[in-house]
Amino acid sequence: xxxxxxxxxxxxxxxxxxxxxxxxxxxxxxxxxxxxxxxxxxxxxxxxxxxxxxxxxxxxxxxxxxxxxxxxxxxxxxxxxxxxxxxxxxxxxxxxxxxxxxxxxxxxxxxxxxxxxxxxxxxxxxxxxxxxxxxxxxxxxxxxxxxxxxxxxxxxxxxxxxxxxxxxxxxxxxxxxxxxxxxxxxxxxxxxxxxxxxxxxxxxxxxxxxxxxxxxxxxxxxxxxxxxxxxxxxxxxxxxxxxxxxxxxxxxxxxxxxxxxxxxxxxxxxxxxxxxxxxxxxxxxxxxxxxxxxxxxxxxxxxxxxxxxxxxxxxxx
Amino acid sequence: xxxxxxxxxxxxxxxxxxxxxxxxxxxxxxxxxxxxxxxxxxxxxxxxxxxxxxxxxxxxxxxxxxxxxxxxxxxxxxxxxxxxxxxxxxxxxxxxxxxxxxxxxxxxxxxxxxxxxxxxxxxxxxxxxxxxxxxxxxxxxxxxxxxxxxxxxxxxxxxxxxxxxxxxxxxxxxxxxxxxxxxxxxxxxxxxxxxxxxxxxxxxxxxxxxxxxxxxxxxxxxxxxxxxxxxxxxxxxxxxxxxxxxxxxxxxxxxxxxxxxxxxxxxxxxxxxxxxxxxxxxxxxxxxxxxxxxxxxxxxxxxxxxxxxxxxxxxxxxxxxxxxxxxxxxxxxxxxxxxxxxxxxxxxxxxxxxxxxxxxxxxxxxxxxxxxxxxxxxxxxxxxxxxxxxxxxxxxxxxxxxxxxx
Numbered sequence: 005x006x007x008x009x010x011x012x013x014x015x016x017x018x019x020x021x022x023x024x025x026x027x028x029x030x031x032x033x034x035x036x037x038x039x040x041x042x043x044x045x046x047x048x049x050x051x052x053x054x055x056x057x058x059x060x061x062x063x064x065x066x067x068x069x070x071x072x073x074x075x076x077x078x079x080x081x082x083x084x085x086x087x088x089x090x091x092x093x094x095x096x097x098x099x100x101x102x103x104x105x106x107x108x109x110x111x112x113x114x115x116x117x118x119x120x121x122x123x124x125x126x127x128x129x130x131x132x133x134x135x136x137x138x139x140x141x142x143x144x145x146x147x148x149x150x151x152x153x154x155x156x157x158x159x160x161x162x163x164x165x166x167x168x169x170x171x172x173x174x175x176x177x178x179x180x181x182x183x184x185x186x187x188x189x190x191x192x193x194x195x196x197x198x199x200x201x202x203x204x205x206x207x208x209x210x211x212x213x214x215x216x217x218x219x220x221x222x223x224x225x226x227x228x229x230x231x232x233x234x235x236x237x238x239x240x241x242x243x244x245x246x247x248x249x250x251x252x253x254x255x256x257x258x259x260x261x262x263x264x265x266x267x268x269x270x271x272x273x274x275x276x277x278x279x280x281x282x283x284x285x286x287x288x289x290x291x292x293x294x295x296x297x298x299x300x301x302x303x304x305x306x307x308x309x310x311x312x313x314x315x316x317x318x319x320x321x
Numbered sequence: 322x323x324x325x326x327x328x329x330x331x332x333x334x335x336x337x338x339x340x341x342x343x344x345x346x347x348x349x350x351x352x353x354x355x356x357x358x359x360x361x362x363x364x365x366x367x368x369x370x371x372x373x374x375x376x377x378x379x380x381x382x383x384x385x386x387x388x389x390x391x392x393x394x395x396x397x398x399x400x401x402x403x404x405x406x407x408x409x410x411x412x413x414x415x416x417x418x419x420x421x422x423x424x425x426x427x428x429x430x431x432x433x434x435x436x437x438x439x440x441x442x443x444x445x446x447x448x449x450x451x452x453x454x455x456x457x458x459x460x461x462x463x464x465x466x467x468x469x470x471x472x473x474x475x476x477x478x479x480x481x482x483x484x485x486x487x488x489x490x491x492x493x494x495x496x497x498x499x500x501x502x503x504x505x506x507x508x509x510x511x512x513x514x515x516x517x518x519x520x521x522x523x524x525x526x527x528x529x530x531x532x533x534x535x536x537x538x539x540x541x542x543x544x545x546x547x548x549x550x551x552x553x554x555x556x557x558x559x560x561x562x563x564x565x566x567x568x569x570x571x572x573x574x575x576x577x578x579x580x581x582x583x584x585x586x587x588x589x590x591x592x593x594x595x596x597x598x599x600x601x602x603x604x605x606x607x608x609x610x611x612x613x614x615x616x617x618x619x620x621x622x623x624x625x626x627x628x629x630x631x632x633x634x635x636x637x638x639x640x641x642x643x644x645x646x647x648x649x650x651x652x653x654x655x656x657x658x659x660x661x662x663x664x665x666x667x668x669x670x671x672x673x674x675x676x677x678x679x680x681x682x683x684x685x686x687x688x689x690x691x692x693x694x695x696x697x698x699x700x701x702x703x704x705x706x707x708x709x710x711x712x713x714x715x716x717x718x719x720x721x722x723x724x725x726x727x
Contacts, residue, residue, distance in 0.1 A: 073405040074430040074625075093726045159560045160504075161577070180559045182712050268514030269562040270708040285402060286516075287697055288426065 057301065063294035070288040078291075085295040094274055102275040102303075105190055106254045112194035113250060114243075117201025122231070124202070125209045135206070142199035150263025153192045154179065157264075182272040185265050189273050193260055197253075201246055208242030209235060241315075248311040252304045276300055357630035359389045360638060363403070364418035364619070367394040370589065374654045378465070382641035388634060390416075401427070408432050413624035415635040421453035421464065422516075422688045422696060424620050428456035429694050433622050435459035439636035446643075449616040450660045453687035462622035463643040466657035469614040469685045470524050471677050472604060473573065473587070474580040476597045478505070486601045487580075490525075490547050493604045497556035500579035507556040509569045509578035512548065512707050517565050519703040520615055521582055522548070523688070524603035526703075527613035533692055533699040536706070536721040543606065546717040549710050562711050573598075584617060585678045588656040600677045616685040618657065658682040 064085050066078035089095055124135050141149065156163050157178040165175040178188040216234050220226075225233050258277045265273045267282065276296055284293025360383075366375040372394060383390040393414070395403050401423055407413045408430065419427055427433055436443060436459075443451060443460050447467060454462040472493075474486055478500055487493040497507025511521045522544065526533075531541035551557040558564075564572070566583055573581040574594040582603065591598050602612040621639045623632055641647065648659040652668055658679050659668050669679040689696045705724035709715040715723045 070401075070405055070426055071430040073408040074432040076409070154563070160506075160558055177559060179563050180712070182714060265563065266514045268708050270712045270714045271514075271705065272712075287701070288401075288405075 060294050060298060060301070063291055064298050066291050068290040068294065072290070081291065085291040088292050089279075089295045089299070094271060094279060097271065098274045098276050098279050101186060101273060102255060102277070104186060105193070105257070105275055106251060108187075108190040109193040109197060109254045109257075110247065110250045112190065113197035113201045114246065116194065117198050117246075118205050120198065120202045121205035121209055122235070124206055135202070138202055139199045141196050146196070146259040147263055149196060150192065150260050153195075154264055157188055157192075179265055180269055182270050185269055185272040189261055189264055192264060193254065193257060196260065197250065200253075201250070204242060204246050205239070208239045211242075212238045244311060244314055248307050251307045255303050256300050357388070357628075357634040359391065360416055360631065360635055361414040362390055362392045362416040362418075362638075363400075363407075363414040364392070364394050365397040365400045365420075366418075367396050371655060374651060378642060378647050378651055381647070382638055385641055386634065386637055388638070390638075404432075408624075411627075413626055415624070415626060415628075415631050416638050417622050417624050418619050419462065419622055421450065421616065421618055421620050424454050424461055424622065425456045425689045425693045426697075427622075428459075428461045432624055433461045434625050434632055434636075435461055436463070436623070436636060436639070439623070439633055441636055441640050445661045445663055447616075447660045447662055447682065447685075449682075449685050449687045449690065450618065450620070452690035453616060454620045454622075456693065462620035463639055464618045464620045464660050465643045465648050466652045466655065467616055467618035467660050467682050467685070468584050468586060468657045469617055469678060469681045470521065470582055470584050471600045471602055471614070471681055472580060473583055473591070473598050473600045475573070475576075476599045478579045486599065487604045488601070489604050489608055490606050493580075494547070494550060494554075494556065497551060497580065498554060501556050504577055506558050506572075506578050508551055508580045508582075509557060509564070509572045510548070510561055510582040511564050511566045511569050512561040512704075512711055513563060513565050514704050514708050515565070516697075516700045516704065518707055519700040520617075520688070521566070522703055522707055523615040523686075524582070524612065527615070527686060528603065528610055529606045530610075533688075533696070533703070536699065536702055536725065539718070541721060542718040545707065545710050545720060547606075548707065549717050552711050559711070562708055585656040585658075585675060588674060600674070602677050602681045611684055612681060614681050614685045616682065616687045618660070 063078070065080055065082060066072075067081045067084075068078040072078040120138065124131055155161075157165075159165060159175065159177055159180055162178070164178070169175055176184055178184050212235060216238070217225075217230060220230055220234050256277050257275075258281055261267065261273050261275060261278050262281070267274045267278045276299055280293045280296035280300065282293075283289045283296060287293075362379065364375060366372050375394075376392065379390055379392055397420070400418075400420070404413070404417065404419075404427060413432060417427075417433075424433075441460075441463070443463065446463065450464045450467055451460060454460050454464070472487070479486065479496070482499050484496045484499060485492075487496045493508070500507035512518045525544035525547060526541050529540045529544045531538055531544055535541075548557075548561075552559055552561060558572075561569075566587075569578070569581050569583055570587045570590065572578040573583070574591065574596060576596075585600075603614055605612050621642050623635045623639060626632060643660065645659075645661065645664060648661060648664055649668060649671075651657065652659045652664075652675075653672055656672070656675060656678075658675065659665055662683070665679050665683065669676045688700070692699055702721065702724045706715075706720035709723055710717045710720040714720075
């Protein structure tokens with residue numbers, strides 16, 4: 005998407021030399037046309053993205069509590085909410101958990117997703133059916149997924165521990181021990197993220213012209229070599245999309261964590277998103293909640309900028 | 322520290338706003354007050370069978386007051402958010418039901434009008450329930466019925482082992498250990514990282530003389546040690562750190578727990594399950610202590626909508642919802658306890674299943690009675706400490722100090 009926009013040349017192609025009055029009318033008509041295409045989109049962005057973000061930034065600078073809803077008054081407190089956020093004992097662990105959760109989820113989703121996409125790119129019977137079944141985790145409401153996984157991961161009666169025990173391995177306290185809870189939550193999020201990765205990567209793989217593989221095969225590039233020298237380089241733009249979107253989706257994940265552990269046990273699965281939710285909707289300290297969520301916005305923005313820069317370089321080349 | 326100052330500031334601002342607001346509505350009385358023949362109402366009884374029982378009570382009061390009532394019921398967890406949204410868009414309902422620990426938080430916003438404005442008689446109601454509904458000396462709502470926590474036990478399993486229902490912690494530990502066999506744990510309770518976990522801990526903490534204003538008191542740690550012992554000895558599952566009260570109920574009904582801490586709202590489901598269940602008050606540390614459990618239940622309030630005539634009618638409606646007649650009907654239907662002390666004895670004899678809970682309610686305390694809008698902070702510390710101790714991150718005696726740092 006962004007790549008397409010970047011390729012559209014700016015309004016520099018209005019050449020010199022044409023008569024002034026004619027040129028002006030032409031520009032006006034042309035720019036009107038352009039504007040009519042851009043204005044609805046711009047309005048939409050301002051209304052539904054700009055306003056909430058600005059509002060959120062303002063909120064993080066105010067003492068915004070349940071009272072505010074009734075009185076409409078939210079006194080300005082400057083950076084006090086941010087001080088609260090950065091000095092809270094949970095900030096460090098929550099930041100670390102957010103990072104581990106994001107990196108772990110993305111790594112798992114991407115590697116498994118790519119392997120499955122490559123697998124399904126071959127032609128075999130029932131490939132289509134299996135591929136559509138693979139979408140199931142994506143179609144389920146997150147609250148259902150997390151409830152189901154909670155029972156699967158249960159210590160005493162969970163299916164997973166039942167399996168481990170019957171294989172002669174010990175039961176693992178997935179959701180009840182501080183060591184395993186984050187791993188369990190990441191596992192579930194990987195499961196949920198696989199369909200997205202498979203779908204996008206599969207599409208990317210299918211876009212690679214078959215001739216490349218035919219020509220490569222003549223030079224002996226088959227199997228791993230074909231992947232390394234043909235698939236991977238051609239897939240790179242798609243990979244960057246998947247990874248950036250993956251990060252943006254994952255840093256803000258909330259439902260799964262709330263559904264599985266509610267941030268526990270003993271704060272072991274607290275992330276910035278969970279802190280933001282709890283400050284806002286449990287403690288009704290919306291200012292502090294907004295400060296937490298602004299941190300997430302900044303993290304997402306960083307990745308968006310990295311993506312845009314990487315992409316611009318690709319276009320420049 | 323900061324939370325404290327914020328709360329103080331909040332209370333200061335809120336009280337002045339409340340004063341201003343009540344001052345206005347009291348003196349001016351001039352807001353457009355034409356049609357008071359229709360009321361809007363918001364509650365969280367969105368599930369059957371409660372939905373039907375409440376609807377019947379609402380219809381009865383509507384007929385008595387000769388008004389039409391438009392009722393909206395949202396799921397429990399969405400209610401406070403919904404109220405805040407409605408407050409900011411100035412579309413608060415004429416009658417608002419709130420879970421009792423939320424009343425002071427909402428009253429502090431200045432969004433509720435005190436019942437004294439409408440000469441509502443609040444005498445005869447259980448003290449704990451009035452405490453919960455009182456903010457800055459004014460009562461903001463009435464609760465038709467109340468509930469609390471007790472110890473449910475599977476009578477067949479206890480009889481098979483010849484165990485009497487436990488009344489002290491030592492007996493509880495002993496019984497739980499004996500009842501733990503194969504797939505079945507002796508006891509199930511909720512120690513989840515939400516206010517539900519804190520609420521379940523309160524009977525143990527309060528009965529032992531612990532207090533939310535001083536969580537580092539050894540009496541509180543002693544109560545936590547009981548839970549730690551139960552989990553570490555294997556008499557209770559380590560999964561309690563993830564169980565809500567509904568999960569506890571599911572375990573009990575599936576025969577995976579011989580006893581459980583839970584509330585009387587589970588009784589319809591328990592009766593349907595066919596389990597031979599009985600209930601007693603939550604055991605005490607030492608014989609002779611009075612069991613003190615937290616008070617649950619919903620308070621009906623009159624939000625400030627600016628329409629004096631409607632607010633007055635709404636106050637009559639709130640009064641009607643808590644009438645003797647309604648209290649007994651709702652208590653019988655919903656397995657809750659009437660909040661008027663005079664009705665309790667009559668009720669306990671009528672519904673013997675509720676005898677233990679009726680007694681427990683008489684000594685029950687409200688969660689916000691002492692700390693008011695500071696309660697959520699304390700509740701967060703309580704469940705955090707429970708989780709730290711049960712997962713072995715801190716000893717029971719250090720857990721509360723450690724939780725307070727978060």
